[in-house]
Amino acid sequence: MLRFILVRLAAALPTLLGMSFVAFAIVALAPGDPVMMELRAMGIVPKPEDIAAIQAEYGLDKPFFARYFDWLGRAVRFEFGTSVATGRTVMAEIMIHLPATLALAISALLGAIVISLTLGSLAAMAGQFAGAGLRGVTVLLVSVPSFWLALLLIYIFVLRLGWARLVGDGSLSDLILPAVTLSLAVGAALGRMVYERIRSEMSEDYVRLAIAKGLGPMQILIGHIAPRIAGPLATAWANAFGGLLGGTVIVESIFGWPGLGQLILEAIAQRDFPVIQAYLVFMGLIFFVTSLIADLAVVLSDPQLRRRYSDE
Protein backbone atom coordinates (compact mmCIF):
# COMPACT_ATOMS: atom_id res chain seq x y z
CA MET A 1 0.00 0.00 0.00
CA LEU A 2 2.83 2.39 0.90
CA ARG A 3 4.41 1.50 -2.40
CA PHE A 4 1.22 2.40 -4.23
CA ILE A 5 1.08 5.79 -2.50
CA LEU A 6 4.70 6.51 -3.41
CA VAL A 7 4.20 5.47 -7.04
CA ARG A 8 1.05 7.56 -7.25
CA LEU A 9 2.85 10.59 -5.79
CA ALA A 10 5.78 10.20 -8.16
CA ALA A 11 3.41 9.99 -11.11
CA ALA A 12 1.72 13.17 -9.90
CA LEU A 13 4.93 15.22 -9.78
CA PRO A 14 4.77 16.32 -13.43
CA THR A 15 1.12 17.29 -12.93
CA LEU A 16 2.00 19.34 -9.84
CA LEU A 17 4.82 21.05 -11.72
CA GLY A 18 2.47 21.75 -14.61
CA MET A 19 -0.13 23.16 -12.22
CA SER A 20 2.41 25.50 -10.68
CA PHE A 21 3.47 26.57 -14.16
CA VAL A 22 -0.15 27.35 -15.12
CA ALA A 23 -0.63 29.35 -11.94
CA PHE A 24 2.55 31.30 -12.64
CA ALA A 25 1.96 31.77 -16.36
CA ILE A 26 -1.53 33.21 -15.88
CA VAL A 27 -0.03 36.09 -13.90
CA ALA A 28 2.96 36.52 -16.16
CA LEU A 29 0.76 36.65 -19.25
CA ALA A 30 -1.94 38.79 -17.69
CA PRO A 31 -2.54 42.12 -19.40
CA GLY A 32 -1.31 45.16 -17.51
CA ASP A 33 2.13 45.80 -16.06
CA PRO A 34 2.19 44.96 -12.33
CA VAL A 35 4.90 47.58 -11.70
CA MET A 36 2.85 50.35 -13.27
CA MET A 37 -0.18 49.19 -11.32
CA GLU A 38 1.65 49.16 -8.01
CA LEU A 39 3.09 52.61 -8.67
CA ARG A 40 -0.32 53.92 -9.63
CA ALA A 41 -1.76 52.35 -6.47
CA MET A 42 0.81 54.27 -4.47
CA GLY A 43 -0.16 57.43 -6.32
CA ILE A 44 3.25 58.01 -7.91
CA VAL A 45 3.87 59.31 -11.41
CA PRO A 46 6.68 56.95 -12.39
CA LYS A 47 10.02 57.99 -13.89
CA PRO A 48 11.76 55.42 -16.15
CA GLU A 49 14.56 54.82 -13.63
CA ASP A 50 11.98 54.17 -10.86
CA ILE A 51 10.33 51.57 -13.04
CA ALA A 52 13.67 49.90 -13.75
CA ALA A 53 14.54 49.92 -10.05
CA ILE A 54 11.26 48.29 -9.04
CA GLN A 55 11.52 45.79 -11.87
CA ALA A 56 14.94 44.81 -10.58
CA GLU A 57 13.62 44.61 -7.01
CA TYR A 58 10.89 42.16 -8.03
CA GLY A 59 13.20 40.36 -10.45
CA LEU A 60 10.97 41.28 -13.38
CA ASP A 61 13.96 42.08 -15.59
CA LYS A 62 15.00 38.43 -15.61
CA PRO A 63 13.87 36.00 -18.33
CA PHE A 64 10.55 34.18 -18.02
CA PHE A 65 11.82 30.78 -16.87
CA ALA A 66 14.26 32.23 -14.35
CA ARG A 67 11.33 34.11 -12.84
CA TYR A 68 9.25 30.92 -12.81
CA PHE A 69 11.88 28.99 -10.86
CA ASP A 70 12.36 31.89 -8.44
CA TRP A 71 8.61 31.94 -7.88
CA LEU A 72 8.44 28.16 -7.54
CA GLY A 73 11.22 28.21 -4.94
CA ARG A 74 9.19 30.62 -2.86
CA ALA A 75 5.86 28.89 -3.55
CA VAL A 76 7.01 25.54 -2.12
CA ARG A 77 7.72 27.41 1.09
CA PHE A 78 4.23 28.97 0.80
CA GLU A 79 5.61 32.46 0.33
CA PHE A 80 3.32 34.27 -2.06
CA GLY A 81 4.27 37.83 -1.18
CA THR A 82 1.99 40.48 0.25
CA SER A 83 -1.53 41.35 -0.76
CA VAL A 84 -1.58 44.56 -2.78
CA ALA A 85 -4.96 45.50 -1.29
CA THR A 86 -4.45 44.90 2.45
CA GLY A 87 -0.67 44.87 2.85
CA ARG A 88 -0.82 41.65 4.89
CA THR A 89 1.03 38.57 3.65
CA VAL A 90 -1.02 36.48 1.28
CA MET A 91 -0.51 33.40 3.46
CA ALA A 92 -2.01 35.20 6.45
CA GLU A 93 -5.04 36.19 4.39
CA ILE A 94 -5.51 32.63 3.12
CA MET A 95 -5.11 31.08 6.54
CA ILE A 96 -7.78 33.39 7.99
CA HIS A 97 -10.35 32.38 5.38
CA LEU A 98 -9.44 28.81 4.44
CA PRO A 99 -10.95 26.96 7.47
CA ALA A 100 -14.40 28.48 6.88
CA THR A 101 -14.36 27.48 3.20
CA LEU A 102 -13.17 23.95 4.00
CA ALA A 103 -15.86 23.54 6.67
CA LEU A 104 -18.52 24.65 4.19
CA ALA A 105 -17.25 22.47 1.34
CA ILE A 106 -16.87 19.37 3.51
CA SER A 107 -20.28 19.66 5.14
CA ALA A 108 -21.83 20.29 1.72
CA LEU A 109 -20.08 17.19 0.38
CA LEU A 110 -21.44 15.06 3.23
CA GLY A 111 -24.93 16.42 2.56
CA ALA A 112 -24.54 15.80 -1.17
CA ILE A 113 -23.45 12.20 -0.58
CA VAL A 114 -26.51 11.49 1.56
CA ILE A 115 -28.86 13.18 -0.94
CA SER A 116 -27.29 11.46 -3.95
CA LEU A 117 -27.40 7.96 -2.47
CA THR A 118 -31.04 8.44 -1.44
CA LEU A 119 -32.20 9.97 -4.73
CA GLY A 120 -30.17 7.66 -6.95
CA SER A 121 -31.00 4.35 -5.31
CA LEU A 122 -34.67 5.24 -4.87
CA ALA A 123 -34.93 6.25 -8.54
CA ALA A 124 -33.23 3.05 -9.64
CA MET A 125 -35.26 0.71 -7.44
CA ALA A 126 -38.65 2.43 -7.68
CA GLY A 127 -41.25 1.42 -10.21
CA GLN A 128 -41.61 3.00 -13.58
CA PHE A 129 -43.68 6.03 -12.60
CA ALA A 130 -42.16 6.79 -9.19
CA GLY A 131 -38.73 6.40 -10.78
CA ALA A 132 -39.61 8.84 -13.55
CA GLY A 133 -40.91 11.28 -10.94
CA LEU A 134 -37.72 11.03 -8.88
CA ARG A 135 -35.61 11.55 -11.98
CA GLY A 136 -37.72 14.60 -12.77
CA VAL A 137 -36.99 16.03 -9.31
CA THR A 138 -33.31 15.27 -9.85
CA VAL A 139 -33.06 17.05 -13.19
CA LEU A 140 -34.95 20.02 -11.76
CA LEU A 141 -32.56 20.26 -8.80
CA VAL A 142 -29.56 20.02 -11.14
CA SER A 143 -30.95 22.89 -13.20
CA VAL A 144 -31.74 25.37 -10.42
CA PRO A 145 -28.81 27.78 -10.13
CA SER A 146 -27.37 27.71 -6.64
CA PHE A 147 -27.36 31.51 -6.34
CA TRP A 148 -31.10 31.64 -6.99
CA LEU A 149 -31.78 28.72 -4.67
CA ALA A 150 -29.80 30.55 -2.00
CA LEU A 151 -31.90 33.69 -2.46
CA LEU A 152 -35.12 31.65 -2.29
CA LEU A 153 -33.96 29.87 0.87
CA ILE A 154 -33.08 33.23 2.44
CA TYR A 155 -36.48 34.59 1.48
CA ILE A 156 -38.27 31.63 3.06
CA PHE A 157 -36.15 30.86 6.12
CA VAL A 158 -34.71 34.26 6.99
CA LEU A 159 -37.31 36.80 5.90
CA ARG A 160 -40.54 34.82 6.22
CA LEU A 161 -39.96 32.24 8.94
CA GLY A 162 -37.07 33.89 10.78
CA TRP A 163 -35.45 30.52 11.54
CA ALA A 164 -31.99 31.62 10.47
CA ARG A 165 -30.05 34.84 10.29
CA LEU A 166 -28.14 36.31 7.42
CA VAL A 167 -25.24 38.14 9.05
CA GLY A 168 -23.62 35.33 10.99
CA ASP A 169 -20.42 35.14 12.96
CA GLY A 170 -19.27 31.89 11.40
CA SER A 171 -20.83 29.65 14.04
CA LEU A 172 -22.04 26.17 13.23
CA SER A 173 -25.75 27.06 12.96
CA ASP A 174 -24.92 29.65 10.29
CA LEU A 175 -23.41 26.87 8.24
CA ILE A 176 -26.71 25.05 7.69
CA LEU A 177 -28.32 27.19 4.98
CA PRO A 178 -25.21 27.61 2.79
CA ALA A 179 -24.34 23.93 3.12
CA VAL A 180 -27.89 22.88 2.22
CA THR A 181 -27.87 25.20 -0.81
CA LEU A 182 -24.64 23.73 -2.11
CA SER A 183 -25.45 20.12 -1.35
CA LEU A 184 -28.87 20.12 -3.06
CA ALA A 185 -27.53 20.88 -6.54
CA VAL A 186 -24.38 18.77 -6.21
CA GLY A 187 -26.33 15.97 -4.53
CA ALA A 188 -28.77 15.88 -7.43
CA ALA A 189 -25.95 15.78 -9.98
CA LEU A 190 -24.30 12.94 -8.06
CA GLY A 191 -27.67 11.24 -7.66
CA ARG A 192 -27.99 11.15 -11.44
CA MET A 193 -24.68 9.33 -11.51
CA VAL A 194 -25.63 6.90 -8.74
CA TYR A 195 -28.79 6.11 -10.73
CA GLU A 196 -26.82 5.51 -13.93
CA ARG A 197 -24.32 3.27 -12.14
CA ILE A 198 -26.97 1.18 -10.39
CA ARG A 199 -28.87 0.87 -13.65
CA SER A 200 -25.86 -0.37 -15.55
CA GLU A 201 -25.02 -2.86 -12.78
CA MET A 202 -28.62 -4.08 -12.82
CA SER A 203 -28.18 -5.00 -16.48
CA GLU A 204 -25.35 -7.40 -15.56
CA ASP A 205 -25.74 -11.13 -15.37
CA TYR A 206 -24.70 -11.43 -11.73
CA VAL A 207 -27.76 -9.41 -10.71
CA ARG A 208 -29.91 -11.75 -12.76
CA LEU A 209 -28.39 -14.67 -10.90
CA ALA A 210 -28.98 -12.97 -7.55
CA ILE A 211 -32.63 -12.39 -8.46
CA ALA A 212 -32.91 -16.03 -9.50
CA LYS A 213 -31.42 -17.10 -6.16
CA GLY A 214 -34.31 -15.28 -4.51
CA LEU A 215 -32.47 -12.35 -2.93
CA GLY A 216 -34.50 -9.24 -2.19
CA PRO A 217 -33.85 -5.79 -3.67
CA MET A 218 -32.11 -4.43 -0.57
CA GLN A 219 -29.82 -7.47 -0.27
CA ILE A 220 -28.78 -7.16 -3.90
CA LEU A 221 -28.32 -3.40 -3.66
CA ILE A 222 -26.19 -3.47 -0.52
CA GLY A 223 -24.50 -6.85 -0.84
CA HIS A 224 -23.83 -7.00 -4.58
CA ILE A 225 -24.16 -3.62 -6.27
CA ALA A 226 -22.78 -1.28 -3.59
CA PRO A 227 -19.27 -2.84 -3.47
CA ARG A 228 -19.05 -2.67 -7.25
CA ILE A 229 -19.96 0.99 -7.55
CA ALA A 230 -18.07 2.23 -4.46
CA GLY A 231 -14.85 2.91 -6.39
CA PRO A 232 -16.35 4.97 -9.22
CA LEU A 233 -18.49 6.83 -6.68
CA ALA A 234 -15.42 7.76 -4.62
CA THR A 235 -13.88 9.28 -7.75
CA ALA A 236 -17.11 11.14 -8.45
CA TRP A 237 -17.19 12.46 -4.89
CA ALA A 238 -13.65 13.76 -5.23
CA ASN A 239 -14.63 15.54 -8.45
CA ALA A 240 -17.73 16.90 -6.76
CA PHE A 241 -15.53 18.30 -4.02
CA GLY A 242 -13.68 20.28 -6.67
CA GLY A 243 -17.00 21.63 -7.88
CA LEU A 244 -17.95 22.50 -4.31
CA LEU A 245 -14.70 24.42 -3.79
CA GLY A 246 -15.70 26.59 -6.74
CA GLY A 247 -19.34 26.70 -5.69
CA THR A 248 -18.48 28.04 -2.25
CA VAL A 249 -17.55 31.36 -3.88
CA ILE A 250 -21.13 31.90 -5.01
CA VAL A 251 -22.80 30.77 -1.82
CA GLU A 252 -20.37 32.51 0.52
CA SER A 253 -20.95 35.85 -1.15
CA ILE A 254 -24.74 35.50 -0.66
CA PHE A 255 -24.78 34.22 2.91
CA GLY A 256 -21.88 36.33 4.11
CA TRP A 257 -19.94 33.23 5.13
CA PRO A 258 -16.40 34.45 5.92
CA GLY A 259 -14.49 32.12 3.60
CA LEU A 260 -12.07 32.37 0.72
CA GLY A 261 -14.89 33.31 -1.67
CA GLN A 262 -15.14 36.78 -0.17
CA LEU A 263 -11.38 37.15 -0.41
CA ILE A 264 -11.14 36.09 -4.05
CA LEU A 265 -14.03 38.30 -5.21
CA GLU A 266 -12.41 41.30 -3.54
CA ALA A 267 -9.07 40.33 -5.05
CA ILE A 268 -10.62 40.12 -8.53
CA ALA A 269 -12.25 43.51 -8.12
CA GLN A 270 -8.98 45.11 -6.98
CA ARG A 271 -6.78 43.05 -9.32
CA ASP A 272 -4.82 41.75 -6.34
CA PHE A 273 -2.71 39.29 -8.34
CA PRO A 274 -0.71 37.62 -5.51
CA VAL A 275 -3.95 36.68 -3.73
CA ILE A 276 -5.55 35.26 -6.89
CA GLN A 277 -2.40 33.27 -7.63
CA ALA A 278 -2.19 31.83 -4.12
CA TYR A 279 -5.92 31.03 -4.21
CA LEU A 280 -5.45 29.10 -7.46
CA VAL A 281 -2.47 27.19 -6.03
CA PHE A 282 -4.25 26.34 -2.78
CA MET A 283 -7.50 25.21 -4.37
CA GLY A 284 -5.48 23.13 -6.83
CA LEU A 285 -3.53 21.51 -4.00
CA ILE A 286 -6.64 20.73 -1.94
CA PHE A 287 -8.34 19.25 -5.00
CA PHE A 288 -5.19 17.26 -5.73
CA VAL A 289 -5.12 15.77 -2.23
CA THR A 290 -8.83 14.93 -2.51
CA SER A 291 -8.24 13.07 -5.78
CA LEU A 292 -5.35 11.20 -4.20
CA ILE A 293 -7.58 10.05 -1.32
CA ALA A 294 -10.22 8.98 -3.84
CA ASP A 295 -7.64 6.96 -5.77
CA LEU A 296 -6.65 5.20 -2.55
CA ALA A 297 -10.30 4.47 -1.83
CA VAL A 298 -10.70 2.97 -5.30
CA VAL A 299 -7.78 0.61 -4.70
CA LEU A 300 -8.98 -0.30 -1.22
CA SER A 301 -12.53 -1.01 -2.38
CA ASP A 302 -11.51 -3.26 -5.27
CA PRO A 303 -10.21 -6.67 -4.10
CA GLN A 304 -8.42 -7.34 -7.40
CA LEU A 305 -6.51 -4.06 -7.32
CA ARG A 306 -5.81 -4.48 -3.61
CA ARG A 307 -4.29 -7.89 -4.16
CA ARG A 308 -2.18 -6.66 -7.06
CA TYR A 309 -0.66 -3.84 -5.02
CA SER A 310 -0.07 -5.93 -1.89
CA ASP A 311 1.63 -8.68 -3.91
CA GLU A 312 4.16 -6.34 -5.44
Next chain:
Amino acid sequence: MSNQTLRIPALRILPRLTWLTRTGRHPIGLALGIMLLVGFALIGLLPALLDLPAPEHMDLLARLSPPSAAHPLGTDHLGRDVLARLIGAVPVSLGAALSAMVAILAISLPWGVIAALAGGRTDAVMMRLADIIMAFPMLVLALAIIGFMGASLEASILGVAAAWWPSNARLVRALVLSASHRDFVRAAYLSGASRMRVVLRHVLPQILPPLAVIISLETASVLLALSSLSFLGIGAQPPTPEWGAMLNEARPFFAQAPHMLIAPGLAVTFAVLAFNLVGEGLQSVLDKREPYRW
Protein backbone atom coordinates in the same frame (compact mmCIF):
# COMPACT_ATOMS: atom_id res chain seq x y z
CA MET B 1 -29.63 -11.90 -26.69
CA SER B 2 -33.06 -10.36 -26.76
CA ASN B 3 -33.59 -8.23 -23.72
CA GLN B 4 -37.27 -9.07 -23.49
CA THR B 5 -36.75 -12.76 -22.79
CA LEU B 6 -34.66 -11.97 -19.74
CA ARG B 7 -37.42 -10.32 -17.78
CA ILE B 8 -39.52 -12.16 -15.29
CA PRO B 9 -43.02 -11.92 -16.76
CA ALA B 10 -44.93 -13.20 -13.75
CA LEU B 11 -43.86 -10.27 -11.61
CA ARG B 12 -44.37 -7.60 -14.21
CA ILE B 13 -47.15 -5.23 -13.29
CA LEU B 14 -49.22 -3.52 -15.96
CA PRO B 15 -47.77 -5.45 -18.91
CA ARG B 16 -49.72 -3.36 -21.37
CA LEU B 17 -47.62 -0.31 -20.58
CA THR B 18 -44.39 -1.84 -21.90
CA TRP B 19 -44.77 0.01 -25.20
CA LEU B 20 -43.85 3.12 -23.25
CA THR B 21 -40.46 1.69 -22.34
CA ARG B 22 -39.87 0.41 -25.81
CA THR B 23 -40.37 3.80 -27.46
CA GLY B 24 -37.71 5.42 -25.31
CA ARG B 25 -37.54 5.79 -21.58
CA HIS B 26 -38.96 9.24 -21.06
CA PRO B 27 -39.85 10.83 -24.34
CA ILE B 28 -41.88 13.41 -22.41
CA GLY B 29 -38.71 14.96 -20.99
CA LEU B 30 -37.05 15.15 -24.40
CA ALA B 31 -40.13 16.71 -26.00
CA LEU B 32 -40.45 19.22 -23.15
CA GLY B 33 -36.78 20.16 -23.46
CA ILE B 34 -36.99 20.67 -27.22
CA MET B 35 -40.16 22.76 -26.81
CA LEU B 36 -38.44 24.95 -24.22
CA LEU B 37 -35.40 25.43 -26.47
CA VAL B 38 -37.56 26.33 -29.47
CA GLY B 39 -39.47 28.76 -27.26
CA PHE B 40 -36.27 30.44 -26.10
CA ALA B 41 -34.98 30.62 -29.67
CA LEU B 42 -38.23 32.26 -30.88
CA ILE B 43 -38.20 34.78 -28.03
CA GLY B 44 -34.53 35.53 -28.58
CA LEU B 45 -34.77 35.94 -32.33
CA LEU B 46 -38.06 37.84 -32.51
CA PRO B 47 -38.08 40.37 -29.67
CA ALA B 48 -39.90 42.87 -31.90
CA LEU B 49 -43.05 40.74 -31.91
CA LEU B 50 -43.91 41.89 -28.42
CA ASP B 51 -44.48 45.59 -27.97
CA LEU B 52 -42.05 46.24 -25.13
CA PRO B 53 -39.94 49.21 -24.09
CA ALA B 54 -36.19 49.00 -24.72
CA PRO B 55 -34.36 46.96 -22.05
CA GLU B 56 -32.31 50.04 -21.12
CA HIS B 57 -35.26 52.43 -21.03
CA MET B 58 -35.54 53.92 -17.53
CA ASP B 59 -38.73 55.23 -16.02
CA LEU B 60 -37.52 56.72 -12.78
CA LEU B 61 -41.04 57.53 -11.59
CA ALA B 62 -42.05 53.87 -11.69
CA ARG B 63 -39.17 52.32 -9.78
CA LEU B 64 -39.59 48.94 -8.08
CA SER B 65 -43.25 48.83 -9.09
CA PRO B 66 -44.96 45.44 -8.77
CA PRO B 67 -46.41 43.66 -11.83
CA SER B 68 -49.10 45.72 -13.57
CA ALA B 69 -50.76 46.02 -16.99
CA ALA B 70 -48.04 48.38 -18.26
CA HIS B 71 -45.21 46.25 -16.83
CA PRO B 72 -46.31 42.58 -16.75
CA LEU B 73 -43.38 41.55 -14.54
CA GLY B 74 -42.92 44.89 -12.77
CA THR B 75 -39.95 47.24 -12.94
CA ASP B 76 -36.50 47.21 -11.36
CA HIS B 77 -34.67 49.72 -9.17
CA LEU B 78 -34.09 52.05 -12.14
CA GLY B 79 -37.64 51.75 -13.44
CA ARG B 80 -36.65 49.44 -16.29
CA ASP B 81 -39.24 46.91 -17.47
CA VAL B 82 -38.28 43.48 -16.08
CA LEU B 83 -39.99 41.57 -18.91
CA ALA B 84 -38.17 43.63 -21.55
CA ARG B 85 -34.84 43.01 -19.81
CA LEU B 86 -35.64 39.33 -19.40
CA ILE B 87 -36.26 38.98 -23.12
CA GLY B 88 -33.35 41.24 -24.01
CA ALA B 89 -31.17 38.89 -21.96
CA VAL B 90 -32.06 35.78 -24.01
CA PRO B 91 -29.49 36.42 -26.77
CA VAL B 92 -26.90 37.59 -24.21
CA SER B 93 -27.21 34.69 -21.77
CA LEU B 94 -27.80 31.93 -24.29
CA GLY B 95 -25.40 33.49 -26.80
CA ALA B 96 -22.66 33.55 -24.18
CA ALA B 97 -23.27 29.90 -23.29
CA LEU B 98 -23.32 28.85 -26.95
CA SER B 99 -20.16 30.76 -27.83
CA ALA B 100 -18.39 29.27 -24.81
CA MET B 101 -19.57 25.85 -25.99
CA VAL B 102 -18.29 26.51 -29.54
CA ALA B 103 -14.91 27.49 -28.09
CA ILE B 104 -14.84 24.37 -25.91
CA LEU B 105 -15.65 22.12 -28.86
CA ALA B 106 -13.19 23.91 -31.14
CA ILE B 107 -10.40 22.86 -28.77
CA SER B 108 -11.68 19.58 -27.34
CA LEU B 109 -12.87 17.87 -30.56
CA PRO B 110 -9.55 18.01 -32.45
CA TRP B 111 -7.65 17.44 -29.18
CA GLY B 112 -9.58 14.30 -28.29
CA VAL B 113 -9.70 12.89 -31.83
CA ILE B 114 -5.98 13.46 -32.47
CA ALA B 115 -4.97 12.02 -29.09
CA ALA B 116 -7.09 8.92 -29.58
CA LEU B 117 -5.95 8.25 -33.15
CA ALA B 118 -2.28 9.12 -32.68
CA GLY B 119 -1.91 7.00 -29.55
CA GLY B 120 1.45 6.32 -27.93
CA ARG B 121 3.53 9.24 -26.79
CA THR B 122 1.45 11.97 -28.47
CA ASP B 123 -1.62 10.66 -26.68
CA ALA B 124 0.18 10.54 -23.33
CA VAL B 125 1.51 14.10 -23.65
CA MET B 126 -1.80 15.55 -24.81
CA MET B 127 -3.75 13.87 -22.03
CA ARG B 128 -1.19 14.89 -19.42
CA LEU B 129 -1.59 18.52 -20.56
CA ALA B 130 -5.36 18.20 -20.22
CA ASP B 131 -4.89 16.63 -16.77
CA ILE B 132 -2.90 19.64 -15.61
CA ILE B 133 -5.78 21.99 -16.43
CA MET B 134 -8.27 19.52 -14.93
CA ALA B 135 -6.26 19.45 -11.71
CA PHE B 136 -7.82 22.81 -10.84
CA PRO B 137 -11.48 22.97 -9.80
CA MET B 138 -13.21 24.29 -12.93
CA LEU B 139 -14.92 27.35 -11.47
CA VAL B 140 -11.77 28.24 -9.52
CA LEU B 141 -9.68 28.30 -12.70
CA ALA B 142 -12.35 30.35 -14.48
CA LEU B 143 -12.34 32.81 -11.56
CA ALA B 144 -8.56 33.13 -11.71
CA ILE B 145 -8.56 33.77 -15.46
CA ILE B 146 -11.27 36.41 -15.07
CA GLY B 147 -9.26 37.89 -12.22
CA PHE B 148 -6.27 38.43 -14.46
CA MET B 149 -8.21 39.59 -17.51
CA GLY B 150 -10.51 41.95 -15.66
CA ALA B 151 -14.23 41.35 -15.19
CA SER B 152 -16.24 41.28 -18.42
CA LEU B 153 -18.59 38.93 -20.24
CA GLU B 154 -15.85 38.10 -22.77
CA ALA B 155 -13.41 37.26 -19.97
CA SER B 156 -15.94 34.99 -18.30
CA ILE B 157 -16.64 33.18 -21.59
CA LEU B 158 -12.89 32.68 -22.10
CA GLY B 159 -12.38 31.62 -18.50
CA VAL B 160 -15.17 29.06 -18.65
CA ALA B 161 -14.00 27.73 -22.02
CA ALA B 162 -10.42 27.41 -20.77
CA ALA B 163 -11.54 25.53 -17.66
CA TRP B 164 -14.16 23.29 -19.30
CA TRP B 165 -12.41 22.00 -22.46
CA PRO B 166 -10.11 19.34 -20.92
CA SER B 167 -12.89 17.21 -19.46
CA ASN B 168 -14.64 17.41 -22.81
CA ALA B 169 -11.48 16.42 -24.66
CA ARG B 170 -11.19 13.39 -22.38
CA LEU B 171 -14.74 12.31 -23.18
CA VAL B 172 -14.18 12.78 -26.92
CA ARG B 173 -11.00 10.72 -26.72
CA ALA B 174 -12.78 7.90 -24.89
CA LEU B 175 -15.59 7.93 -27.46
CA VAL B 176 -13.19 7.86 -30.41
CA LEU B 177 -11.11 5.09 -28.80
CA SER B 178 -14.09 2.81 -28.30
CA ALA B 179 -15.48 3.66 -31.72
CA SER B 180 -12.21 2.97 -33.55
CA HIS B 181 -11.80 -0.49 -32.02
CA ARG B 182 -14.94 -1.85 -33.62
CA ASP B 183 -14.44 -4.61 -36.17
CA PHE B 184 -15.94 -2.74 -39.10
CA VAL B 185 -13.51 0.15 -38.55
CA ARG B 186 -10.60 -2.30 -38.67
CA ALA B 187 -12.12 -3.85 -41.77
CA ALA B 188 -12.26 -0.42 -43.41
CA TYR B 189 -8.57 0.12 -42.63
CA LEU B 190 -7.66 -3.30 -43.98
CA SER B 191 -9.59 -2.77 -47.18
CA GLY B 192 -7.38 0.24 -47.87
CA ALA B 193 -9.54 3.19 -46.84
CA SER B 194 -7.50 6.31 -46.04
CA ARG B 195 -7.21 7.47 -42.44
CA MET B 196 -9.29 10.57 -43.24
CA ARG B 197 -12.03 8.48 -44.79
CA VAL B 198 -12.12 6.09 -41.84
CA VAL B 199 -12.42 8.97 -39.40
CA LEU B 200 -15.10 10.82 -41.35
CA ARG B 201 -17.15 7.87 -42.58
CA HIS B 202 -16.78 5.27 -39.84
CA VAL B 203 -15.67 6.85 -36.57
CA LEU B 204 -17.46 10.22 -36.52
CA PRO B 205 -20.94 8.85 -37.26
CA GLN B 206 -20.54 6.51 -34.29
CA ILE B 207 -19.56 9.21 -31.83
CA LEU B 208 -22.13 11.80 -32.93
CA PRO B 209 -25.10 10.50 -30.89
CA PRO B 210 -23.21 10.22 -27.56
CA LEU B 211 -21.49 13.52 -28.39
CA ALA B 212 -24.90 15.18 -28.75
CA VAL B 213 -25.74 14.03 -25.22
CA ILE B 214 -22.47 15.41 -23.88
CA ILE B 215 -22.85 18.74 -25.71
CA SER B 216 -26.35 19.21 -24.41
CA LEU B 217 -25.48 18.44 -20.78
CA GLU B 218 -22.28 20.52 -20.98
CA THR B 219 -24.16 23.51 -22.39
CA ALA B 220 -26.42 23.31 -19.34
CA SER B 221 -23.44 23.41 -16.97
CA VAL B 222 -21.70 26.17 -18.95
CA LEU B 223 -24.87 28.27 -18.90
CA LEU B 224 -25.12 27.76 -15.15
CA ALA B 225 -21.48 28.74 -14.64
CA LEU B 226 -21.72 31.86 -16.82
CA SER B 227 -24.86 33.12 -15.12
CA SER B 228 -23.25 32.44 -11.72
CA LEU B 229 -20.26 34.55 -12.75
CA SER B 230 -22.56 37.35 -13.90
CA PHE B 231 -24.41 37.07 -10.61
CA LEU B 232 -21.11 37.52 -8.78
CA GLY B 233 -20.61 40.73 -10.77
CA ILE B 234 -17.61 39.44 -12.71
CA GLY B 235 -19.42 38.37 -15.89
CA ALA B 236 -21.76 40.59 -17.89
CA GLN B 237 -21.45 44.18 -16.68
CA PRO B 238 -24.35 46.60 -16.23
CA PRO B 239 -26.35 47.83 -18.03
CA THR B 240 -26.20 44.68 -20.22
CA PRO B 241 -29.34 42.64 -19.57
CA GLU B 242 -28.25 39.19 -18.38
CA TRP B 243 -30.24 36.88 -16.08
CA GLY B 244 -27.50 36.38 -13.50
CA ALA B 245 -26.59 40.07 -13.55
CA MET B 246 -30.29 40.99 -13.15
CA LEU B 247 -30.46 38.85 -10.02
CA ASN B 248 -27.31 40.50 -8.72
CA GLU B 249 -28.86 43.94 -9.22
CA ALA B 250 -32.03 42.73 -7.47
CA ARG B 251 -30.23 41.64 -4.29
CA PRO B 252 -30.38 44.95 -2.39
CA PHE B 253 -34.12 45.21 -3.08
CA PHE B 254 -34.80 41.71 -1.92
CA ALA B 255 -37.41 42.50 0.72
CA GLN B 256 -39.12 45.41 -1.06
CA ALA B 257 -39.41 43.94 -4.55
CA PRO B 258 -39.37 40.13 -4.58
CA HIS B 259 -40.81 40.20 -8.12
CA MET B 260 -37.36 41.21 -9.37
CA LEU B 261 -35.99 37.91 -8.11
CA ILE B 262 -38.55 35.45 -9.39
CA ALA B 263 -38.50 36.02 -13.15
CA PRO B 264 -34.73 35.97 -13.91
CA GLY B 265 -34.21 32.97 -11.65
CA LEU B 266 -36.97 31.07 -13.41
CA ALA B 267 -35.49 32.04 -16.79
CA VAL B 268 -32.07 30.58 -15.89
CA THR B 269 -33.66 27.49 -14.40
CA PHE B 270 -35.82 26.82 -17.47
CA ALA B 271 -32.95 27.40 -19.89
CA VAL B 272 -30.64 25.05 -17.97
CA LEU B 273 -33.49 22.58 -17.55
CA ALA B 274 -34.13 22.59 -21.30
CA PHE B 275 -30.55 21.56 -22.11
CA ASN B 276 -30.53 18.98 -19.31
CA LEU B 277 -33.82 17.47 -20.44
CA VAL B 278 -32.67 17.22 -24.05
CA GLY B 279 -29.38 15.64 -22.95
CA GLU B 280 -30.98 13.12 -20.63
CA GLY B 281 -33.78 12.41 -23.09
CA LEU B 282 -31.30 11.66 -25.87
CA GLN B 283 -29.28 9.51 -23.51
CA SER B 284 -32.26 7.36 -22.56
CA VAL B 285 -33.31 7.03 -26.20
CA LEU B 286 -29.79 5.80 -27.04
CA ASP B 287 -29.64 3.53 -24.00
CA LYS B 288 -30.48 0.03 -25.12
CA ARG B 289 -29.77 -1.74 -21.83
CA GLU B 290 -32.57 -3.32 -19.92
CA PRO B 291 -32.07 -3.68 -16.15
CA TYR B 292 -33.33 -6.85 -14.51
CA ARG B 293 -36.21 -6.37 -12.11
CA TRP B 294 -38.06 -8.35 -9.55
